[in-house]
Amino acid sequence: MTAPTARRRALLTARRRGLLSTATGALWFFGPLAALVAAWAVAVRVSGVEMRVFPQVTDVLGALGDLWSSGDLFRHLGASLRRAGLGMALALVTGLPFGVALGASRVLSAFFLPLLRFSVALAGIAWIPIATLWFGYGDRAVIFIVWNAMFFALTYNAMLGVRQIPVEVLRAARSMGTGRLRMFWEVLLPGALPSIVTGLRVGLGYGWRGLVAAEIIATNAGLGYALFQAQKYFQTDVIIASMVIIGVLWLLMDRLLLAPLERRTVERWGMTGAGDR
Amino acid sequence: MTALKIDRLRKVYTDTYSGEEVTAIDDVSFSVRKGEFVSVLGPSGCGKTTVLNIVAGFVRQSGGTVVVDGRPVDGPGPDRGVVFQSHALFPWKTVLGNVVFGLRMRKVPRAERNARGEEFLKLVGLEGFAHRYPHELSGGMQQRLGVARVLANEPAVMLMDEPFASIDAQTRRRLQEDLTGIFETRRPTVFFVTHDVDEAVFLSDRIVVLSRRPSRVREIVDVALPRPRRWQEAAELPEFRRIANRVNELLGDDEGAGAGAGAGDGGARGGEAGGEPDAA
Amino acid sequence: MTSTTFSTDEKRAGRGSGRRRGARRGLAWRLWHRCLRSGAFRTLGPFVPVVALWWLLAALEVFPESFFAGPPAVVDKFGELMEKGILPGYLTDSLTRLCYGVGFGLLIGLPLGFAVAMSRVLRRACWPILLFFQAVADIAWLPIVIVWFGFSLTTVTFVIVYTIVFPLMLSVVAGVEQVPRELVRAARSLGAGRLRVFLEVIVPGALPSVAGGIRTGLGYGWRALVAAEIIVGTSGVGFMMFDARRVGDVSQVFLGMAVLGTLWYALDALILAPFERATVERWGMVRAMEADG
Numbered sequence: 001m002t003a004p005t006a007r008r009r010a011l012l013t014a015r016r017r018g019l020l021s022t023a024t025g026a027l028w029f030f031g032p033l034a035a036l037v038a039a040w041a042v043a044v045r046v047s048g049v050e051m052r053v054f055p056q057v058t059d060v061l062g063a064l065g066d067l068w069s070s071g072d073l074f075r076h077l078g079a080s081l082r083r084a085g086l087g088m089a090l091a092l093v094t095g096l097p098f099g100v101a102l103g104a105s106r107v108l109s110a111f112f113l114p115l116l117r118f119s120v121a122l123a124g125i126a127w128i129p130i131a132t133l134w135f136g137y138g139d140r141a142v143i144f145i146v147w148n149a150m151f152f153a154l155t156y157n158a159m160l161g162v163r164q165i166p167v168e169v170l171r172a173a174r175s176m177g178t179g180r181l182r183m184f185w186e187v188l189l190p191g192a193l194p195s196i197v198t199g200l201r202v203g204l205g206y207g208w209r210g211l212v213a214a215e216i217i218a219t220n221a222g223l224g225y226a227l228f229q230a231q232k233y234f235q236t237d238v239i240i241a242s243m244v245i246i247g248v249l250w251l252l253m254d255r256l257l258l259a260p261l262e263r264r265t266v267e268r269w270g271m272t273g274a275g276d277r
Numbered sequence: 278m279t280a281l282k283i284d285r286l287r288k289v290y291t292d293t294y295s296g297e298e299v300t301a302i303d304d305v306s307f308s309v310r311k312g313e314f315v316s317v318l319g320p321s322g323c324g325k326t327t328v329l330n331i332v333a334g335f336v337r338q339s340g341g342t343v344v345v346d347g348r349p350v351d352g353p354g355p356d357r358g359v360v361f362q363s364h365a366l367f368p369w370k371t372v373l374g375n376v377v378f379g380l381r382m383r384k385v386p387r388a389e390r391n392a393r394g395e396e397f398l399k400l401v402g403l404e405g406f407a408h409r410y411p412h413e414l415s416g417g418m419q420q421r422l423g424v425a426r427v428l429a430n431e432p433a434v435m436l437m438d439e440p441f442a443s444i445d446a447q448t449r450r451r452l453q454e455d456l457t458g459i460f461e462t463r464r465p466t467v468f469f470v471t472h473d474v475d476e477a478v479f480l481s482d483r484i485v486v487l488s489r490r491p492s493r494v495r496e497i498v499d500v501a502l503p504r505p506r507r508w509q510e511a512a513e514l515p516e517f518r519r520i521a522n523r524v525n526e527l528l529g530d531d532e533g534a535g536a537g538a539g540a541g542d543g544g545a546r547g548g549e550a551g552g553e554p555d556a557a
Numbered sequence: 558m559t560s561t562t563f564s565t566d567e568k569r570a571g572r573g574s575g576r577r578r579g580a581r582r583g584l585a586w587r588l589w590h591r592c593l594r595s596g597a598f599r600t601l602g603p604f605v606p607v608v609a610l611w612w613l614l615a616a617l618e619v620f621p622e623s624f625f626a627g628p629p630a631v632v633d634k635f636g637e638l639m640e641k642g643i644l645p646g647y648l649t650d651s652l653t654r655l656c657y658g659v660g661f662g663l664l665i666g667l668p669l670g671f672a673v674a675m676s677r678v679l680r681r682a683c684w685p686i687l688l689f690f691q692a693v694a695d696i697a698w699l700p701i702v703i704v705w706f707g708f709s710l711t712t713v714t715f716v717i718v719y720t721i722v723f724p725l726m727l728s729v730v731a732g733v734e735q736v737p738r739e740l741v742r743a744a745r746s747l748g749a750g751r752l753r754v755f756l757e758v759i760v761p762g763a764l765p766s767v768a769g770g771i772r773t774g775l776g777y778g779w780r781a782l783v784a785a786e787i788i789v790g791t792s793g794v795g796f797m798m799f800d801a802r803r804v805g806d807v808s809q810v811f812l813g814m815a816v817l818g819t820l821w822y823a824l825d826a827l828i829l830a831p832f833e834r835a836t837v838e839r840w841g842m843v844r845a846m847e848a849d850g
Contacts, residue, residue: 032682033689053705114600115607121821122814125696125780126795128787129802129810134624168365171335176379176430177355186378190369202773206780209694213784216696217799224697228788231700239701247693254692269368270412 055237060244063237072226077245079221083139084211087146091203094147095154096196100188102155103162116156124149124210132218142214142222149210150203157199161192194266201258208250223249280346280466281309281332281434287340288327301327303491305341309434312464316477319487320528325470328487329438332468333359346433355379358427360437364419366411372398372422373407379430397429398422400459417448424456428465437469441476450508453479461505474528478502478521479511486527495527600826626808631815634808643797648816651793654710655782658717662774666722667767670729674763675755680730687727695720695781699788713785713793720781721774728770732763772829779821794820 041057051059067073102108127148128141135141165188173187189196215224223242230238288302301324309315317325330336332343334353343350345357358379359365366375373394380390398404401421403414411419420440427435441449457480460467471477477484484498500520502511511517608628614620615627626634638644673683695716706712736759744758786795794813801809 028681029685032685035682036686111603113603115603117825118604118818118822121776121779121825122818125784125787126798126814126817128784129798130814133802133805133807133810166363166365168361168363169367171333171353172359172361172365172426173367173378175333175335175353175355175357175359177353177382179382182382186370187367190367193369202776205773205777209696209777209780209784212694212696213780213788216699216784216788227697227700231703234704236701236704239704243693243697243701246697247689250692250694251688265369269410271368 051236052234053236055240059237060240063235063241064244067226067238067241073245075221076223076226076242077249079219080211080215080223081249083142083215083222084146084207087143087207087211088150088204090143090147091150091154091207095151095199095203096158096189097184099155099158099196099199100162100184100192103159103192104183104188109159109163112159116152116159119152120156123152124206125213128210128214128217131214137218139219141218142211145210145214146207149206150200153203153206154196154199157195157202158192161195161199162188164195165191190265190269194271197258197262197266200261201254204253204258208253212246278311279308279344280311280313281468282344283307283328283332283341284344285341286328286331286338286343288324288331288336289339300491302331302338304493305487307485307494307497309466309468311466314460314467314469314480314482315485316469316471316481316483317485317487318471318474318477318524318528319492320489321472323487323490323492325472325487325492326438328492329359329436329468329470332434333357333436355383355430356433358430358432358435360420360423360427360435360440362439362442364411364416364423366419366422366426368411371408371410372403372414375411375422376425376429378426383430393429397425400428400463401425402455415448416444417452420444420452421455424459428459428463432465434466434468437467439471440469442472449476454506454508456480457504457506474521474524475512478517478524479506479508484520484524486524498524498527623805623807626811630808631811634806634812638809638812644812644816647793647797648820651782651786651795652820654713654717654793655778657710657714658778658782659721659775661714662718662721662725662778663771665718666725666774667729669722670726670767671733671755671760673726674730674733675759680734684730687723687730691723691727695777696784699785703789708789708791712789713782716781716785717778720777721771724774724777725767725770728766728773729763732766732770733759735766736762768832771832775824775829783817 037057044054044056055063064073067076102112124145127145131141131144131148135144169191170187173183178187211222212224212227215222216228219225223246227239227242227246230236230242284306286302286305287300289298289300291298305328307315317328319325327336331338332345332350334350334357348356350357367378370378373391376394376397377385377390380393385393395404395407398407401424403418403421403425406414406418411422414422423440424435424437441452444452453476459465460480467480469477469480478500481500484500486495486498487493488495498520502514502516502520612628615625615630619625635644673679673687698716698719699712702712702715706715740758740762741754744754749757782793783795783798786793787799790796790799794816798810798813801807801813
């Protein structure tokens with residue numbers, strides 16, 4: 001490629017990232033969702049299904065309004081987010097150092113690899129019975145489930161991430177006299193970050209599901225609880241409203257937490273492509 | 278004064294699959310004076326990178342000693358900076374962050390290390406790129422950064438492991454000239470591993486030619502070309518061709534002796550080592 | 558070309574020599590090393606000290622007995638439930654549901670995914686919808702599905718199908734997008750028609766991503782199965798665990814977890830891993846092409 005076309009392309013992408021593109025991007029994002037909602041409204045109207053089976057869009061909006069004005073929405077939301085946040089923070093604090101430490105040693109990582117694979121498979125929901133047994137029904141059991149679901153995925157991916165750092169980079173750091181603590185903060189952790197972000201995403205996915213399931217079973221507040229209460233009384237409008245909230249929350253979590261993290265680190269450092277080795 | 282002394286170096290390792298013991302380095306001894314540029318050259322798979330890895334402290338030798346600045350080598354250390362073929366830059370640090378990494382490890386105060394970092398970036402021609410990330414640089418610029426990162430740390434010896442092998446031919450010439458320029462002004466001690474004969478002759482004060490595995494020192498060739506060196510003039514000098522031919526001969530002999538019936542193949546490879554080695 | 562390959566060879570040799578420092582440390586050490594290299598030992602070996610630790614913790618009664626069961630109790634329970642035929646029955650129930658779920662999930666997800674992926678407009682239009690449905694955690698569907706189908710096998714199957722379809726479709730779309738345009742162009746310029754390009758370039762090119770999607774989907778599906786069995790609760794391993802928890806039978810809860818873990822591990826080792834290994838090599842190929850292009 002010649003220089004002028006390259007420059008033009010760079011200019012184009014720069015412009016593409018401008019205001020105009022955010023607008024079209026938003027259109028491409030919200031347009032299809034709006035179409036989906038419209039299709040839903042039409043389908044319910046034409047088929048005439050009962051509210052008992054599937055609610056109309058307006059019913060769901062009404063349910064959302066009721067949840068909002070009664071304050072139940074914030075009670076449930078607050079409870080769920082607090083549990084998710086605590087569980088995630090605990091998982092980060094415990095899983096990352098552990099995983100990186102394991103990855104730094106060839107022997108330890110070989111030893112823990114099968115154990116971790118086993119644990120990742122079990123993590124989260126399968127622990128609900130034992131968690132409620134150990135911690136009783138309530139907050140602590142739910143937080144334990146979220147922590148548990150994320151911990152293994154994080155540890156496993158942090159370990160793999162460290163193992164994927166090219167030998168030369170580790171050698172370069174060592175040959176400049178890097179101490180253990182510095183090695184952790186400045187080489188191993190950032191080097192493993194692409195894989196850690198993957199782990200975070202997988203872990204959050206498991207943790208989020210674990211949260212909903214645990215709330216259905218083990219508590220008297222939270223989105224999962226609200227969902228299940230509504231099922232008992234066949235309030236399909238509340239059920240769908242809660243589902244929409246859960247979906248929106250997850251998308252927000254992804255957009256506001258994971259995507260910026262990825263943009264600011266992995267993408268900025270050019271570590272996504274295959275050509276960095 | 279001797280900066281690096283390698284004495285009766287030996288390296289035996291066990292093949293992972295067959296379990297056989299392979300002697301990679303049989304008996305290698307030579308030394309590098311302070312402020313001297315010494316290249317190590319040898320046929321394919323002769324273990325010259327292994328020699329470098331032992332000097333750097335990444336690999337432990339089976340016998341013999343390596344002494345840098347009067348201290349025997351025991352593990353990697355900041356007195357021996359390494360420039361890698363794969364650059365081995367930290368992608369998560371800016372250009373400046375990479376250059377001052379070693380200084381930070383030695384707890385040099387911020388103002389001083391940033392000043393020193395800028396100085397060395399300027400030396401390698403990367404001023405103005407301090408706040409970019411390595412992946413935004415071209416291959417040649419990345420390797421300049423690799424050199425600056427090591428030089429800023431002021432090691433007793435700079436070890437270079439085929440630093441220009443993965444860079445396209447034209448850029449490589451530029452980099453070689455710039456490296457000579459830096460060497461001529463700063464006079465660091467350089468231990469340079471390569472398989473490119475012309476490159477070795479152009480850059481070095483002396484060339485250590487290793488034999489085929491198990492490697493020994495075949496000959497140490499003095500390069501008495503005048504400095505400063507520029508490709509245009511240096512390549513014309515009869516002395517340059519004489520030395521290059523001599524080194525090619527030493528390598529070619531070895532190929533012929535080692536390959537036996539496949540002498541044609543060996544000769545071709547010997548010729549390639551002197552010419553253009555990289556698939557562009 | 559020769560020069561680059563030779564330099565990597567040399568590096569590998571250098572690296573290898575650093576690794577095997579103790580090659581001459583005698584017979585016992587070498588035998589130990591041979592053991593370490595065998596696959597079965599590597600995967601199963603680490604479980605030995607873990608089980609031993611578990612046993613020790615139980616024997617020393619570090620935790621109250623009603624909270625923590627040791628290996629002997631769990632093995633006894635296993636024998637008892639096998640004898641009564643409860644465990645085989647529940648296991649069959651769980652596996653049947655999983656099979657139905659995965660089967661329908663693949664049947665729906667794969668064609669739908671490729672159909673969406675093949676058109677640029679459709680792809681862009683469907684992407685946010687897919688993301689949203691993926692975001693509504695599968696387990697959140699349970700209540701409404703219970704309203705529709707009651708506490709039945711259909712409910713559980715529906716949820717599993719749901720968990721698998723969306724990650725699968727997302728990964729198919731992402732995979733098709735990853736296929737380098739040069740490859741498609743090359744195939745077109747060699748005279749391949751649309752169908753051929755689809756079958757011989759796009760499908761294999763997207764396969765690595767699809768394999769990843771199947772793994773993610775199964776990981777979620779597996780959890781959804783357990784959750785659904787706990788909540789819907791008529792039979793299955795998840796039900797067994799929760800039922801045991803209700804009556805406070807710790808050893809049965811532990812047994813359930815051991816069974817679930819082992820089952821997933823077998824599934825992973827026998828089906829998922831070989832499939833991925835076959836495609837990971839392709840992945841390497843696809844990656845190399847991208848880097849060149």
